[in-house]
Amino acid sequence: MLAVTDLTKSFRTPEGEALEVVRVPEFSLGAGEQLAMRGESGSGKTTFLNLIAGILAPDGGAVRIDGTEMSALSEPKRDRLRAEKLGYIFQTFNLLQGYTVLENVVLGMSFGPRGADRGHAREVLERVGLGHRLRHFPGQLSTGQQQRVAVARALANRPRLVLADEPTGNLDRAHAREALGLIREVCREHAAALLLVSHDEETLAQFDRRREFAEINVALQEGRR
Amino acid sequence: MTLALIVYRSLRQHALSTLVTAAGLALAGGLLMCVWMVKTQSQAAFTQSTTGFDAVLGARGSKLQLVLNAIFHLEASAGNIAAADAEAVRRHPMIKTAIPIAVGDNLRGFRLVGTVPELFTTVEYAPGRKFVVAAGGRVFAADQREALAGSFAAQRLRLKVGDKFRPFHGLAFDPKAEHADDFTVVGILAPTNTPADRVVWIPLRGLQTMSGHDPKMATDLSAVLLQLRTPAGGFMLDTMYNKQGNRLTLAYPIGAIVAELFGKIAWFDRVLALVAYLVALVAAASVLASIYNSMAARRRDLAILRALGARRRTIFGAVFAEAACIGALGAAAGFAVYFGLFAGVANLIRAQTGVVLDLGAGHPVLWICPAALIALCALGGIVPAWKAYRTPVAETLAPLS
Numbered sequence: 001m002l003a004v005t006d007l008t009k010s011f012r013t014p015e016g017e018a019l020e021v022v023r024v025p026e027f028s029l030g031a032g033e034q035l036a037m038r039g040e041s042g043s044g045k046t047t048f049l050n051l052i053a054g055i056l057a058p059d060g061g062a063v064r065i066d067g068t069e070m071s072a073l074s075e076p077k078r079d080r081l082r083a084e085k086l087g088y089i090f091q092t093f094n095l096l097q098g099y100t101v102l103e104n105v106v107l108g109m110s111f112g113p114r115g116a117d118r119g120h121a122r123e124v125l126e127r128v129g130l131g132h133r134l135r136h137f138p139g140q141l142s143t144g145q146q147q148r149v150a151v152a153r154a155l156a157n158r159p160r161l162v163l164a165d166e167p168t169g170n171l172d173r174a175h176a177r178e179a180l181g182l183i184r185e186v187c188r189e190h191a192a193a194l195l196l197v198s199h200d201e202e203t204l205a206q207f208d209r210r211r212e213f214a215e216i217n218v219a220l221q222e223g224r225r
Numbered sequence: 226m227t228l229a230l231i232v233y234r235s236l237r238q239h240a241l242s243t244l245v246t247a248a249g250l251a252l253a254g255g256l257l258m259c260v261w262m263v264k265t266q267s268q269a270a271f272t273q274s275t276t277g278f279d280a281v282l283g284a285r286g287s288k289l290q291l292v293l294n295a296i297f298h299l300e301a302s303a304g305n306i307a308a309a310d311a312e313a314v315r316r317h318p319m320i321k322t323a324i325p326i327a328v329g330d331n332l333r334g335f336r337l338v339g340t341v342p343e344l345f346t347t348v349e350y351a352p353g354r355k356f357v358v359a360a361g362g363r364v365f366a367a368d369q370r371e372a373l374a375g376s377f378a379a380q381r382l383r384l385k386v387g388d389k390f391r392p393f394h395g396l397a398f399d400p401k402a403e404h405a406d407d408f409t410v411v412g413i414l415a416p417t418n419t420p421a422d423r424v425v426w427i428p429l430r431g432l433q434t435m436s437g438h439d440p441k442m443a444t445d446l447s448a449v450l451l452q453l454r455t456p457a458g459g460f461m462l463d464t465m466y467n468k469q470g471n472r473l474t475l476a477y478p479i480g481a482i483v484a485e486l487f488g489k490i491a492w493f494d495r496v497l498a499l500v501a502y503l504v505a506l507v508a509a510a511s512v513l514a515s516i517y518n519s520m521a522a523r524r525r526d527l528a529i530l531r532a533l534g535a536r537r538r539t540i541f542g543a544v545f546a547e548a549a550c551i552g553a554l555g556a557a558a559g560f561a562v563y564f565g566l567f568a569g570v571a572n573l574i575r576a577q578t579g580v581v582l583d584l585g586a587g588h589p590v591l592w593i594c595p596a597a598l599i600a601l602c603a604l605g606g607i608v609p610a611w612k613a614y615r616t617p618v619a620e621t622l623a624p625l626s
Contacts, residue, residue, distance in 0.1 A: 053532070055531065056618075076537075076538070079534050079535065079537075082532075090622065094525075094529045094532070096529055098235070098238040098526070099230075103234070107231075108533045110226070110227040111227070111536075111539075
């Protein structure tokens with residue numbers, strides 16, 4: 001499902017030096033697989049997810065999603081692939097504040113193969129327990145409800161791979177457990193692979209398969225950061 | 226649908242700046258269309274408002290003043306002409322109709338014009354159109370102290386058949402300058418949409434022999450309105466009166482003389498048009514500024530859309546379309562401004578001159594101006610759209626970990 005080979009990414013520091021943030025020689029994730037990756041804040045996990053999602057261009061290496069190599073694609077095709085095959089759940093949810101709950105999900109779908117299917121968006125929102133909040137704006141929802149909208153938006157297009165970046169970071173314990181359970185359950189229902197990164201031990205403990213980000217990111221092992 | 230939703234939501238989110246910018250555009254568009262339409266229509270109306278006459282013969286002086294006084298019932302008379310001169314021109318073989326008029330009095334600000342009943346019985350004020358007296362009235366008798374009121378004058382003065390009035394001396398209303406003569410309204414003219422609507426018509430002799438007027442001038446006239454048999458007659462008379470004579474002036478052709486007036490005041494509508502162009506440019510620049518300034522606030526939204534799979538060109542198109550939509554809103558509201566302004570100006574022109582401008586008339590400027598406004602705004606949207614196009618997604622969404 002996901003295969004990463006020799007992926008590298010550096011940023012330039014204010015002093016003008018190149019700082020290598022990501023160097024992952026090899027990483028893979030099978031279809032429907034759920035993996036939790038532990039990494040400290042500032043370890044480059046978000047950059048790694050952004051590279052997989054194609055919203056950040058790597059300096060080198062390859063990301064292959066469902067057999068298609070991201071880096072070989074033009075930017076519009078990468079955008080298309082992201083819309084079709086990927087769901088991204090952000091730590092800060094990144095909901096569009098000026099849009100209703102339903103519109104957030106519909107917009108998330110509209111760039112993918114399903115198009116703006118309002119009926120399906122409603123179904124997904126009902127599935128995450130927000131059928132009664134369709135016309136609400138994100139600011140009118142609790143944090144836990146906003147997280148559910150983010151989950152619904154990420155999964156509405158039936159993605160093959162869901163990337164979750166500290167998805168429970170902004171929730172209290174009870175809501176975090178609930179949100180995580182929901183993400184995992186809906187991913188299973190949609191047969192989507194899930195790659196979750198977090199530094200929260202309780203979140204990580206709920207996964208059978210866990211890995212240390214430092215294990216796969218050579219840049220961290222070599223202490224270059 | 227997606228693009229429409231993004232544009233709609235963005236306009237809603239920035240509703241105040243959208244409305245202020247659209248209002249500026251509406252003012253610019255409305256002003257521009259109004260200036261253009263009033264200029265075009267009034268020029269056409271004035272040059273065509275000859276009330277059925279080809280030429281005017283009057284005292285030596287300005288042709289324009291003669292036309293304004295005799296045809297449009299504006300301005301003071303350039304002077305009087307003798308009855309013998311009027312009779313001479315009437316008998317000229319090139320003259321088909323000669324209608325003498327005399328001015329010098331008013332009824333509460335509305336001009337009293339003395340003339341002969343033939344004006345209302347034989348002359349066509351427009352091709353195929355003769356004056357019509359409203360039901361219950363008739364044309365005055367030449368030897369009676371009777372009056373026939375133009376429709377607009379009758380409406381404003383609340384005149385009806387059977388009413389009696391006393392004229393006031395001079396062209397401007399002075400309550401102390403009342404004549405002692407009583408006139409009876411015997412008819413109201415149906416609207417003609419010509420300057421004749423603003424006049425209270427009385428018999429020529431009635432005006433000439435009004436109490437208080439100099440008896441020595443009792444046969445003098447202000448002008449003679451002429452219909453020619455052929456256009457060549459106009460040039461012949463022009464030579465005779467204007468080039469070879471030195472006592473009288475022949476204003477011919479009337480349309481060309483009025484067009485000269487518009488030529489003289491062309492600078493004024495050029496200034497107005499320039500102001501409107503500048504307002505339009507400033508309004509378009511304000512679209513650019515308002516969207517550009519809001520880019521910082523909407524960068525995150527744009528980055529989220531990109532992260533969800535929106536292409537750069539979609540983002541560019543959304544901002545570009547938003548600018549064009551603000552232009553379209555402004556252009557649509559501009560029609561309201563245009564109709565309001567035009568109606569006001571048209572009323573003023575009608576009240577002052579009797580010339581009627583048509584609010585419902587079409588003109589290419591009515592689509593060129595809104596289209597240009599939308600295009601200008603869309604053009605103004607290119608810079609912020611380009612900025613949106615270049616929004617770095619990962620950097621905008623979260624700080625690097």
